[in-house]
Amino acid sequence: xxxxxxxxxxxxxxxxxxxxxxxxxxxxxxxxxxxxxxxxxxxxxxxxxxxxxxxxxxxxxxxxxxxxxxxxxxxxxxxxxxxxxxxxxxxxxxxxxxxxxxxxxxxxxxxxxxxxxxxxxxxxxxxxxxxxxxxxxxxxxxxxxxxxxxxxxxxxxxxxxxxxxxxxxxxxxxxxxxxxxxxxxxxxxxxxxxxxxxxxxxxxxxxxxxxxxxxxxxxxxxxxxxxxxxxxxxxxxxxxxxxxxxxxxxxxxxxxxxxxxxxxxxxxxxxxxxxxxxxxxxxxxxxxxxxxxxxxxxxxxxxxxxxxxxxxxxxxxxxxxxxxxxxxxxxxxxxxxxxxxxxxxxxxxxxxxxxxxxxxxxxxxxxxxxxxxxxxxxxxxxxxxxxxxxxxxxxxxxxxxxxxxxxxxxxxxxxxxxxxxxxxxxxxxxxxxxxxxxxxxxxxxxxxxxxxxxxxxxxxxxxxxxxxxxxxxxxxxxxxxxxxxxxxxxxxxxxxxxxxxxxxxxxxxxxxxxxxxxxxxxxxxxxxxxxxxxxxxxxxxxxxxxxxxxxxxxxxxxxxxxxxxxxxxxxxxxxxxxxxxxxx
Numbered sequence: 001x002x003x004x005x006x007x008x009x010x011x012x013x014x015x016x017x018x019x020x021x022x023x024x025x026x027x028x029x030x031x032x033x034x035x036x037x038x039x040x041x042x043x044x045x046x047x048x049x050x051x052x053x054x055x056x057x058x059x060x061x062x063x064x065x066x067x068x069x070x071x072x073x074x075x076x077x078x079x080x081x082x083x084x085x086x087x088x089x090x091x092x093x094x095x096x097x098x099x100x101x102x103x104x105x106x107x108x109x110x111x112x113x114x115x116x117x118x119x120x121x122x123x124x125x126x127x128x129x130x131x132x133x134x135x136x137x138x139x140x141x142x143x144x145x146x147x148x149x150x151x152x153x154x155x156x157x158x159x160x161x162x163x164x165x166x167x168x169x170x171x172x173x174x175x176x177x178x179x180x181x182x183x184x185x186x187x188x189x190x191x192x193x194x195x196x197x198x199x200x201x202x203x204x205x206x207x208x209x210x211x212x213x214x215x216x217x218x219x220x221x222x223x224x225x226x227x228x229x230x231x232x233x234x235x236x237x238x239x240x241x242x243x244x245x246x247x248x249x250x251x252x253x254x255x256x257x258x259x260x261x262x263x264x265x266x267x268x269x270x271x272x273x274x275x276x277x278x279x280x281x282x283x284x285x286x287x288x289x290x291x292x293x294x295x296x297x298x299x300x301x302x303x304x305x306x307x308x309x310x311x312x313x314x315x316x317x318x319x320x321x322x323x324x325x326x327x328x329x330x331x332x333x334x335x336x337x338x339x340x341x342x343x344x345x346x347x348x349x350x351x352x353x354x355x356x357x358x359x360x361x362x363x364x365x366x367x368x369x370x371x372x373x374x375x376x377x378x379x380x381x382x383x384x385x386x387x388x389x390x391x392x393x394x395x396x397x398x399x400x401x402x403x404x405x406x407x408x409x410x411x412x413x414x415x416x417x418x419x420x421x422x423x424x425x426x427x428x429x430x431x432x433x434x435x436x437x438x439x440x441x442x443x444x445x446x447x448x449x450x451x452x453x454x455x456x457x458x459x460x461x462x463x464x465x466x467x468x469x470x471x472x473x474x475x476x477x478x479x480x481x482x483x484x485x486x487x488x489x490x491x492x493x494x495x496x497x498x499x500x501x502x503x504x505x506x507x508x509x510x511x512x513x514x515x516x517x518x519x520x521x522x523x524x525x526x527x528x529x530x531x532x533x534x535x536x537x538x539x540x541x542x543x544x545x546x547x548x549x550x551x552x553x554x555x556x557x558x559x560x561x562x563x564x565x566x567x568x569x570x571x572x573x574x575x576x577x578x579x580x581x582x583x584x
Contacts (some may be wrong), residue, residue, distance in 0.1 A: 004066055004117030007059040012121030012270050013128050014052050019262020020132070021045045027255030059121075063114040070110035078102065078294065085299045092297040100177055101294050105287035112284030115277040122270030122277075129267050136256050140243060144264070147235050148271055158224050165217045166286040172210050179203060221279075228275040232268045239264045348406035350415070354496060354527055355400025359388055363552040364545050366497075366529055371520055373530045373541035373558075377548045377571055379502075382531040385547065386499050389529065390418035416497040419490035421483055421505050425474040430459065431466040433474070434489050441492055452522035453488035454507075454514045455481070479506040487515070497527045504534055516540045535572050546571075 021044050029038025078101065082089060089098075126148055134141035180203065243260040246252050252260070354368035362385055366372050376382035388395035391412050397404040404412065425433055434449065435441045446466065450456050458481045462468035474482050483506040490498060503519075504512040516536045519528075530537055538544050538558040546554040546561060546568045554565050561568045 001066060001113075001116050004059065004062040004114075005120040007055060007062055008117030008119070008121030009124045010121070011052065011055040011059045012118070012125035014048070014055055015125065015266040015269060016129055016132060016263055017048050018045060018052070019259045019266060021048060022262060023255040023259035026258050027253060031254070059117055063117050066116070067110045067114045070113040071106055074106045074109060074291065075102065078106070078291065081295050081297070085297050088299050089297065093294055094175070095177075097177070097290070098294065100173055101290055105290050108280075108283050108287035109291065111280050112288075115273070115280055118270075118273040119277050122273045125270045126267065129263050133260065133263060136252060136260060137243075137246060140239065140246075140260060143239055143242065144267065147239070148267070148274075158220060158227065161220055165213070165220050166283055167289075169210070169213045169217045172206075172213055176203075176206050176210050179206065224275075224279050228272060228279070232271045232275075235271070236264050236268055347408060348402045350407045350411045351400030351402070357389055357404075357497065357527075357529075358398045359385065360396045360398075361388060362547060362550055364547075366527060367543070368527050369525050370542040371523060371528045371530070371540065373532060373538045373544045375533050375538060375544060375546050375568065375571055376531065377567070381547055381550050383501065384550070386418050386501050386529075386531055389497075389499055390416055392418065415495060416499070417490060417493055417495035418499045419486065419501065419503070421486065421500075421502040423486050425470065425472070425482060425485065427470060427472045429467050429469050430462065430485070433470060433485065434466075434492055436489065436493070438493065445492060446488075448522070449488040449492035452491050452515075452518040453484045454511050454518065455484035455488045458484060480508070480511070483507060484511075484515075491519075491522055494526075497529070498523065499529045499531070501531045503530065504532070504537060509536070512536045533571055538572065 021041055025038055025041035025045065028034060029041055082098065085092070126144075130141050130144050133144055240261050243252065243257055243264075247254060247257040356368050357366040358364070362381075364372075364374065364385065366389070374382060374385060376385070384393065387393035388397050391397070391404050391409070395404070399407065431446070434446055447456075450459060458477065459465050461481075470476060474485065477485065483503070487500070487503045490500065490503075504515055507515070512534060513536050516534075517540065519530075519537075520540045530541065532538065535558070541558065543555060544558050544561055545552045546565060548567065554561055554568060556564075562572065
């Protein structure tokens with residue numbers, strides 16, 4: 001920044017050197033007919049031009065470096081913040097807002113940083129030109145000293161109007177981007193319930209509103225751009241007219257007239273930089289406010305143990321993309337009547353070994369070392385339960401008799417893993433996707449995890465097997481293949497407590513039956529919770545809990561619940577009367 005300011009000042013000030021050299025060439029060479037003096041002054045003009053070009057190149061290179069460096073630093077700060085916020089991010093900021101901050105706002109803030117060099121140089125050049133003109137004519141110097149601030153006063157109201165318009169436009173842009181992301185994410189569901197056309201019309205209407213607001217911002221921008229060129233031009237014309245009148249009356253020489261024109265024409269450059277800087281500063285302030293708002297998002301500290309930045313989202317044992325990591329923000333649901341627990345004022349120690357999890361809000365107790373299945377009448381309640389058990393929502397859950405919220409977040413993330421059926425899959429080889437942060441995952445363990453998830457055929461179908469590169473979200477795989485890869489990844493993590501949310505919703509019945517049997521063997525002696533309504537998975541559980549309206553209304557074996565609970569039987573049959581009759 002200092003180097004850019006020095007180069008910008010040298011470049012701006014050097015712009016006024018050539019008008020002086022030209023005036024001397026006119027007065028000392030042309031008017032007197034001195035060819036030698038004319039040649040010397042012309043040579044000086046050429047040398048000054050070369051020096052000015054060099055200064056301009058170095059100034060531009062420095063400003064470009066500052067801009068790109070500012071982008072990289074800002075992006076790094078934002079990304080570190082987002083990774084620390086972890087699962088709380090979707091509740092605090094829309095995906096569209098995050099995307100717009102990363103794609104537009106950071107660039108605009110970086111543009112403001114490049115104004116420092118030319119800005120400092122413009123101010124210095126303004127006073128240098130005024131001082132030089134004072135030596136020629138105090139009246140002309142006074143015109144410059146008064147005229148340049150007047151130019152700023154003319155443009156200032158438009159800049160304030162632009163700031164208001166930009167703020168409204170940026171907010172609507174973020175909202176529309178978020179809406180488009182939500183529509184794309186739920187496109188299949190919308191099509192299934194016949195809501196695609198309705199949302200398309202609403203999106204089109206919001207797009208037209210944003211377009212109208214964009215025209216408004218564009219109109220203000222166009223007036224500012226026009227004023228940036230026209231007002232300095234009018235100022236230049238006025239000063240030249242005045243200096244020409246003074247040359248006619250003999251107050252200044254012809255050479256001085258040429259110099260005055262050159263000085264004022266040179267002054268147009270710093271004036272333009274100052275006006276353009278004001279324009280960029282307004283846009284940068286709007287962008288910076290959005291970035292600061294995103295940086296102000298704090299991670300959930302659901303308990304008495306303060307969550308440090310290094311704690312939030314850190315999961316030594318969990319691979320990327322599952323809810324034990326910051327890379328896959330969870331859907332945090334809230335349950336009516338839930339409250340923030342007081343929590344201990346000091347950290348509490350985690351259970352030394354496997355321990356029971358108890359959720360007072362639902363009445364569910366997850367026994368250590370057992371496979372527990374939860375069948376929820378409302379899928380949202382199942383997600384809310386998973387969030388509480390995994391400490392992604394405020395709750396009174398206890399772990400081995402101690403409040404889960406009081407245990408260090410790094411310990412919770414390392415030992416309790418919540419794996420969604422639609423957790424994010426990052427780009428990379430299949431091996432990298434499965435292994436994640438585990439350094440001890442050898443081929444034998446990978447093979448065992450793939451077998452338990454019935455995903456061997458996924459590997460066999462890929463041209464290079466585990467070394468096949470997958471794109472973001474593994475779009476080259478089918479929905480069922482992606483779900484099995486996610487399940488294999490969660491099993492490979494081998495956490496002490498594994499919470500699976502609908503792990504087989506996208507696979508066929510034969511594959512689901514294999515997964516149910518293999519999952520039980522793979523997690524033998526380990527605490528596992530499966531949130532599902534699949535009779536195949538429910539039938540393999542050690543205990544099944546039936547969740548209605550957020551509360552456990554019945555527990556027992558799958559066959560036992562089918563026999564004595566009509567609501568459970570209807571839920572498992574999924575509304576099919578024949579299936580319900582067969583389950584009897």
